[in-house]
Amino acid sequence: MGLFSKKGGSVEKRMRIFFATDVHGSQRTYRKFINGAKFYKVDHLVMGGDIEGKFLVPIIDEGGGHHRVTLQEELSHLNGPDELQAVKERIETLGFYHVTVSEDEIREMQADQGLVDEAFKREAHRRLEEWIALADERLAGTDIMCYVTGGNDDPQELIDVLEAADSEHVVNCEGRIVTLDETFPMANCGFSNPTPWDTPRETDEESLAKHLEEAVQGIDDFTSAIFNFHVPPYDSTLDDCPKLDWSTDPPSPIVIGGVAQSAPAGSHAVRDAVERYQPLLQLCGHIHEARGLVKVKRTTVVNPGSEYGEGVLRGCILTLEPGKIVGYQMTSG
Amino acid sequence: MATAAAKPEVFSRKASGLSRVMSPWSAFMYNFLTMGVIFPWTIVWAPAAFPGVSVWRASLFAILLELPIALAYVWMATAMPRSGGDYVFQSRVLGGAIGFPVVMSGFVIWILQWVALAGWLLANLGVSPLFMGLGVHYENQSLIDVAIWCQSQRGIVVISIVGAAAMALLLVTGFKNYVRLQYFMFAGTGILMVILLVQFLRTTPAEFAAAMNHFSNVVDGRVDYYNWIQKDVADAGIDLLPKFALGATLLAVPIVWTSLQWATYSVQQGGEIKGARVFKNQMFIIVGSLIAMGLSLALLAWAQERAVGTAFFNAVSNSYYYLITASGDGIGSVRPLPGMLAIVISPNPIIVILVAVSFMLASLQITCNCYIGMTRVMVGMSLDRTLPAWFSKVNPRFRSPANAHLIYFLLGCVTIVGYNYWLSWYKLTLGVTFACGYVFVISCLAAALLPYRAKALYEASPGARYTLGGIPLVTVFGVIGFLGGTAALIAYLWNVGYGLRGESPYWGYIVVAGVFLICLVGYWIGRAYNKGKGIDVNYAFLEVPPE
Numbered sequence: 001m002g003l004f005s006k007k008g009g010s011v012e013k014r015m016r017i018f019f020a021t022d023v024h025g026s027q028r029t030y031r032k033f034i035n036g037a038k039f040y041k042v043d044h045l046v047m048g049g050d051i052e053g054k055f056l057v058p059i060i061d062e063g064g065g066h067h068r069v070t071l072q073e074e075l076s077h078l079n080g081p082d083e084l085q086a087v088k089e090r091i092e093t094l095g096f097y098h099v100t101v102s103e104d105e106i107r108e109m110q111a112d113q114g115l116v117d118e119a120f121k122r123e124a125h126r127r128l129e130e131w132i133a134l135a136d137e138r139l140a141g142t143d144i145m146c147y148v149t150g151g152n153d154d155p156q157e158l159i160d161v162l163e164a165a166d167s168e169h170v171v172n173c174e175g176r177i178v179t180l181d182e183t184f185p186m187a188n189c190g191f192s193n194p195t196p197w198d199t200p201r202e203t204d205e206e207s208l209a210k211h212l213e214e215a216v217q218g219i220d221d222f223t224s225a226i227f228n229f230h231v232p233p234y235d236s237t238l239d240d241c242p243k244l245d246w247s248t249d250p251p252s253p254i255v256i257g258g259v260a261q262s263a264p265a266g267s268h269a270v271r272d273a274v275e276r277y278q279p280l281l282q283l284c285g286h287i288h289e290a291r292g293l294v295k296v297k298r299t300t301v302v303n304p305g306s307e308y309g310e311g312v313l314r315g316c317i318l319t320l321e322p323g324k325i326v327g328y329q330m331t332s333g
Numbered sequence: 334m335a336t337a338a339a340k341p342e343v344f345s346r347k348a349s350g351l352s353r354v355m356s357p358w359s360a361f362m363y364n365f366l367t368m369g370v371i372f373p374w375t376i377v378w379a380p381a382a383f384p385g386v387s388v389w390r391a392s393l394f395a396i397l398l399e400l401p402i403a404l405a406y407v408w409m410a411t412a413m414p415r416s417g418g419d420y421v422f423q424s425r426v427l428g429g430a431i432g433f434p435v436v437m438s439g440f441v442i443w444i445l446q447w448v449a450l451a452g453w454l455l456a457n458l459g460v461s462p463l464f465m466g467l468g469v470h471y472e473n474q475s476l477i478d479v480a481i482w483c484q485s486q487r488g489i490v491v492i493s494i495v496g497a498a499a500m501a502l503l504l505v506t507g508f509k510n511y512v513r514l515q516y517f518m519f520a521g522t523g524i525l526m527v528i529l530l531v532q533f534l535r536t537t538p539a540e541f542a543a544a545m546n547h548f549s550n551v552v553d554g555r556v557d558y559y560n561w562i563q564k565d566v567a568d569a570g571i572d573l574l575p576k577f578a579l580g581a582t583l584l585a586v587p588i589v590w591t592s593l594q595w596a597t598y599s600v601q602q603g604g605e606i607k608g609a610r611v612f613k614n615q616m617f618i619i620v621g622s623l624i625a626m627g628l629s630l631a632l633l634a635w636a637q638e639r640a641v642g643t644a645f646f647n648a649v650s651n652s653y654y655y656l657i658t659a660s661g662d663g664i665g666s667v668r669p670l671p672g673m674l675a676i677v678i679s680p681n682p683i684i685v686i687l688v689a690v691s692f693m694l695a696s697l698q699i700t701c702n703c704y705i706g707m708t709r710v711m712v713g714m715s716l717d718r719t720l721p722a723w724f725s726k727v728n729p730r731f732r733s734p735a736n737a738h739l740i741y742f743l744l745g746c747v748t749i750v751g752y753n754y755w756l757s758w759y760k761l762t763l764g765v766t767f768a769c770g771y772v773f774v775i776s777c778l779a780a781a782l783l784p785y786r787a788k789a790l791y792e793a794s795p796g797a798r799y800t801l802g803g804i805p806l807v808t809v810f811g812v813i814g815f816l817g818g819t820a821a822l823i824a825y826l827w828n829v830g831y832g833l834r835g836e837s838p839y840w841g842y843i844v845v846a847g848v849f850l851i852c853l854v855g856y857w858i859g860r861a862y863n864k865g866k867g868i869d870v871n872y873a874f875l876e877v878p879p880e
Contacts, residue, residue: 016867028789032877039877093793237727262732289604291716292727307415309610311793313877319867327866330716332425333877 013322015181016042018331020315021230021285022151022306025053025127026095032313032333034135037144040317040331044144044180048285049151049190049230050306051131052124052158055096056116058106059087067100093311097123125161132165139169149174151230151286152192155200159190173228175211177218183322184280186226189215192286193231193267196244196251209269216277223323225279232266232284233274233296238303239266240290274299280323283316293328300325307332355606357614360599362519364622366698367595369522373458373670374762375592376634379585380650381657382830384571385578386585389635394582395589396627398821399596402773402814403623405780406597407615408807412783412794414609417713418600418706419776424717426779426786429874433719434852435775441707442848443768448745449752450762451699452493456483458672459693460492465667466676466685469551477552481666486753493749500700501742504708505728505735511701518698525672525691526629528684530636532675538642541678545641545667548677553665559645566648568659573644584828587821591766592630594773596623601706612795637671640678703745708737717873718863719856757840760832764841767825767833768848774818781811789879 018036023029030051037045059069059078067078069087071094078084091098099119101109109115135146146169150159162172171178173188180186191211192202203211212229219225232238243263244251265287274282278298291305291314304316313333319326355363379386409422419440424432461483468476482488503510536544542559549558567573599606599618608614638646649669651657658664667673672692676685712734715725728735751758784791784805791797791805799806825831826842833841860870 014867028793028879031879035879036877039875040872090793093789235729237729237732240732292725293716293722294727294729311789311879312413312415317868317872327863327868329718329863329868329870329872331872332421332717333872333875 013181013183014326015044015184015320016040017044017046017180017318017320018042018315019046019048019283019302019318020304020306020313021048021283022050022288022308023047023313024050024095024153024306024308025097025124026308026311027089027092027127028311029093029095029308029313030131031134032311033315034131034138034146036313036315036331036333037139037142037146039333042144042317045146046186046228046283047146047148048228048283049149050153050285051128051148051150052154053095053097053127054153055094056120056123057091057096057098058109059084059098059100060106061100061102069098095308097127099123121157124158128158128161129165132162132167132170135170136168142169144169145180146170147173147178147180147186147188147228149188149228149230150190150201152190152195152199152201154190175215177215180226184224184226184320185219186228187215187219187279188228190230193269195265196246205267205269208267209272212269212273216273219277222277222279224320225277225281227274227277227279227282227299229270229273229282229284231270231286232290232303233271233282233301234266234268235264236266236271236294236296236301237264238284238290238292238294238301239264239287241265241287271296274301280320281318281325291330293330300328302328304330355602357606357608357618360602360606360618361622363602363702364596364599364618365626366518366522366695367598367702368592368622368626369526369695369698373454373672375585375589375630376637377650377670378654379588380647381654382588383578383581383584384647385575385581387577387582388585388589388638389631391582391585392589392627392631392634394586395593396624398586398590398817399593399623399627400620401810402594402777402818403596403619404810405777405807405814406600407612407619408794408796408810409776409780409783410600410603410615410619411610411612411796412787412790412807413603414606415604417710418597418603419772420710420713421603422600422776422779424874425790425876426783427775429717429719429870430853430856431775432874433714433856434849435772436710437714437719437852437855438849439768439770439772441710442852443765444703444707445741445744445748446752446761446765447703448497448700448741449493449748450765451696451703452496452749453489453752454699455496455693455696456489456492457668458670459689459696461488461668462670462673462676462692463685463689465552465673466680466689467682469548469680470682470685472551477666480552484666484668490749490753493753494746496697497700497742497745497749500697500704501738504701504704505733505738506731511705514694515698515701518694521691521694522698524687525695526633528688528691529633529671529675532678532684533633533636533640536640536678538640538645541641541674542645544678545645545674548680549665549667552667555665558665558667562652562664563644563648565658565660565662566651569651569657571647571651571657573647575647584824584830587766587770587824587831588763589630590770590821591763593623593627594766594769596620596626597773598702598706601709610795633671637674641674704738704741707741708734711737711741718868718870719859719873721859757835760835761841761844763825763831764833764845767822767831768845770818770822770825774815774822777811777814777818779811781808781815783807783811787876789876 018040020033059067159174177185177187189211193205194202274296282299282301284303288306293302302316305314307314315331317329379388413421420436461480464476465480545559549555603609652664653669672688675688712725714720724737726736801809825833835841863870
C-alpha cells in the first residue's frame with residue numbers, strides 16, 4: 001500500500017482505461033497505443049478517432065537499386081535496401097503512407113487525382129487491417145478490449161473496414177453505445193462541426209446535434225456514462241486553436257497587427273449535449289494543440305492532444321469508479 | 334544518403350491539422366531579446382572580478398562555450414518540438430526523477446531570481462536614468478532626487494513589484510496582449526543597441542571625461558569626477574591598467590554565459606514554433622541568435638571601453654561592484670552601467686528617453702520571459718502530475734494558466750524583497766547562472782544519450798542522419814557541451830569572483846544544494862501521494878515500446 005493510500009476503500013468496480021486519439025496513420029504511435037494496454041496496466045483501450053493518415057509519399061524507383069523520395073520538403077536519394085527501409089519506417093512513423101512507383105507511374109499519378117485517391121484508400125485500408133491484426137496479436141489471452149471510433153478525418157469506407165473486421169479485441173463503436181465492464185456506458189460519435197479543411201465527416205451544428213442525440217439514445221442513467229465524442233465542447237479551452245483563413249489552401253493563421261489570432265473551434269452541439277446529460281466523462285481530441293482536462297458542469301472533459309508526427313503517443317490514463325473519477329494522468333509515451 | 338532541394342513529390346488529402354503561430358524569425362528575436370539586456374552585468378562586474386580581462390574577447394570566447402550546447406539543443410528541439418523544453422528533454426531521456434528536480438530547482442525556482450534581477454535592471458537601467466538624465470539636462474534637482482530614490486532599496490523593490498505585477502496581469506489576460514507589446518520590445522532593443530554603439534563609437538575618452546565631470550557635478554556636486562574616481566581606486570591598491578591576461582579573460586567567460594546561455598530559451602515554446610522540426614529553422618533560431626548576440630555584446634564591450642578609457646572602465650567596476658574606495662566616498666549616484674554612460678555622453682531629452690524607455694522595455698521583456706517560460710513548465714509538470722493539478726487550471730475567461738501566473742508572481746515578490754534587502758541574497762546574483770547552467774548541462778547530457786536512451790524518438794528525428802565516425806553528432810555536441818558547461822559550473826563553485834563561493838558557512842553552496850534537495854524530496858512525496866490515487870508518475874516520462 002502506498003504512503004497516501006486510503007485504508008479499506010472498496011475498489012471492486014474500479015476500471016482503468018487508456019485513451020488516445022488522432023494518431024493519423026502513425027505506425028509507431030498506434031503500436032505504442034496497443035502496447036500501452038499492458039505497459040500502463042489498464043483494463044481497456046479507447047481510441048478517439050482520426051486514424052487515417054494525411055499524406056501519401058511516393059518512393060520513386062530510379063532503377064539499379066536507387067530510389068528517391070521527398071519527405072518533409074527535402075529530397076533524398078536512397079542507395080540500397082537499408083536506406084530504403086529506413087525511409088519507409090520514417091514515413092510510417094510520421095503517419096504517412098508510401099507507395100513505390102516507377103517514373104512513369106508517378107507522372108500518371110501527378111496527372112490523375114483518381115489514381116492518387118485510389119492509392120490513398122488502398123494504403124489506408126491496408127494499414128487499418130494490419131492494425132486490427134496487431135491488436136488481436138498483442139492483446140491475445142487478455143480481457144482487454146480496444147474500443148475504436150472514427151473522427152471527422154476518417155471517411156465512411158474506413159469505418160466500414162473497422163466494422164467488417166472479425167476481431168476478438170477491436171470493437172467498432174462508432175455511432176453506438178458500448179458498456180465497459182458492464183458498468184460504464186459509452187456513447188460514441190466521430191462527426192465534427194465544420195472545419196477549414198472540408199474533411200470527410202463534418203457537418204453543420206444542427207446535424208451534428210442529431211448525430212449526438214442518436215448516439216446517446218439508450219442510456220438511461222448518465223451517472224457513470226462516458227461520451228466518446230471526437231470534438232471538444234465549444235469554448236471549453238480544450239478547443240483553443242489559431243484562427244484560420246478558410247480561403248487559402250492549406251488554411252493559414254490569421255494575423256492582425258502582428259498578432260496571431262486564436263479562437264475556440266469546438267462544437268456548440270457537443271457542449272449542449274454535455275451540459276444537458278452531464279455524463280461522468282467526455283473523451284475528445286480533434287484540436288491537437290489544446291491538451292488538457294476541464295470540468296463542464298459535472299462532467300470531466302479530457303483532450304490528451306496529439307503529437308503523432310513525432311511518434312509520440314499522447315494519452316490519458318483514467319481510473320474510474322461508478323459515478324466517480326478516482327484519478328487521471330496525462331501521458332506522453 | 335545524398336540530399337538536395339527539388340520539387341516536392343508528395344500527395345496530401347483533405348484533413349484537419351495542427352497550426353503553429355510563432356515564426357522562426359519571431360523565435361530568433363525571442364532568444365535575441367532574452368539574451369540582450371543582461372550584458373551590463375558582464376561589463377560592470379568582470380573587470381573588477383578578474384583583473385586583466387578583455388571583456389570583448391571574453392564575449393567571443395563565450396560564443397565558443399555556448400556553441401556546442403546550442404547545437405545539442407538544435408538536435409533536441411527538432412527531435413522533440415514541443416513546449417516544455419528542458420523539462421521534456423530531460424524527463425523523456427533521463428527520467429522524471431532527474432528531470433523534475435533539475436528543472437524545478439534550476440529553472441522554476443532559481444528563475445524567480447531573474448524576476449528580481451529584471452526589476453533591478455528596470456530601476457537602475459530604465460527608470461533611474463530617465464529621471465537622472467532629464468534632471469541633468471534641465472538642471473532640476475527634484476528629478477535627480479527621484480532618480481536617486483529609484484536606485485534605493487525601497488525604490489528598486491517598489492519598481493520591481495509594479496513591473497512584475499503589470500507583466501503578470503498582461504500575460505494572465507491573454508498572450509495576445511503580450512505579443513502586441515513584444516513588437517515594441519523588439520524595436521526598443523534594436524534602437525538601444527544602435528544608440529549605445531553610436532554613442533560609444535563617436536566619443537573619445539577626453540570627450541567622455543568632460544561629459545562625465547559635468548554630469549557628476551550636477552548630480553552629486555563632485556569636481557573632476559573622471560580623474561578622481563580613478564585615483565580613489567588606485568590609491569586603494571588597484572592596478573587600473575593591468576596587462577591583458579588570457580586566464581582572467583577565460584574566467585570571465587562564465588559571466589558572459591549569464592547572457593548567452595539563453596540562446597536556447599525558445600525551446601520552452603517549441604510547440605508553438607512553425608517548422609520547429611525543420612533543422613535549418615532551429616539552427617537559425619538557436620545558433621543564429623547566439624552568434625548575433627555574442628558578436629553584438631563583444632562589439633558593445635569593445636566600444637564602451639574604447640570610449641570611456643580602460644583605466645576609468647576598470648576603476649568604476651572596482652568602485653561600484655566591490656565598493657573599493659580609498660577616500661570612503663565611493664562611486665556616487667551615477668551608476669557606471671552602459672545605458673547611463675550613453676546618457677552621460679549627451680543627456681539631451683531624446684537620447685535620455687530613448688535609452689531609458691528601451692531599457693525599461695527590455696527589462697520587462699525579461700520579466701515576461703520568466704513568466705511565459707516557467708508557467709509553461711509548471712503546466713507541463715502539472716499535467717504529468719509531478720505538480721498538483723491546480724497549477725494547470727486554465728482560467729475560462731482569460732484562457733491562460735492564471736494559477737501558475739499567480740503563484741509565480743507571489744513568489745517573485747518574495748524574491749524581490751529578499752534580493753534587495755538581504756545582502757547575502759544579493760551576493761548570490763550569479764547563483765542563478767550556476768543553477769540555470771546545471772539545467773543546460775544536464776540537457777546536454779540528455780542530448781548525448783538521446784540516441785541510446787530514446788532510440789525511437791531519435792531515429793524519427795531529422796538529425797538522426799548526421800554522424801561523425803559512426804557516432805551520432807548529437808552525442809558529440811552533447812558531450813562537448815556537457816564538458817564545457819561543467820567546466821563553467823566548476824569555476825562557479827571554485828572561484829570567489831562569481832559570488833557563489835562565499836565565506837563559511839558557505840551560504841551559496843547550501844542554498845543551491847538545498848533548493849535542489851527540496852525539489853527532489855518533493856518529487857518523491859508527490860510520487861507517493863499519486864500512487865495512492867492509482868497514478869504512477871513514471872508513466873508520464875516513460876516511452877511505450879513501439880515494437
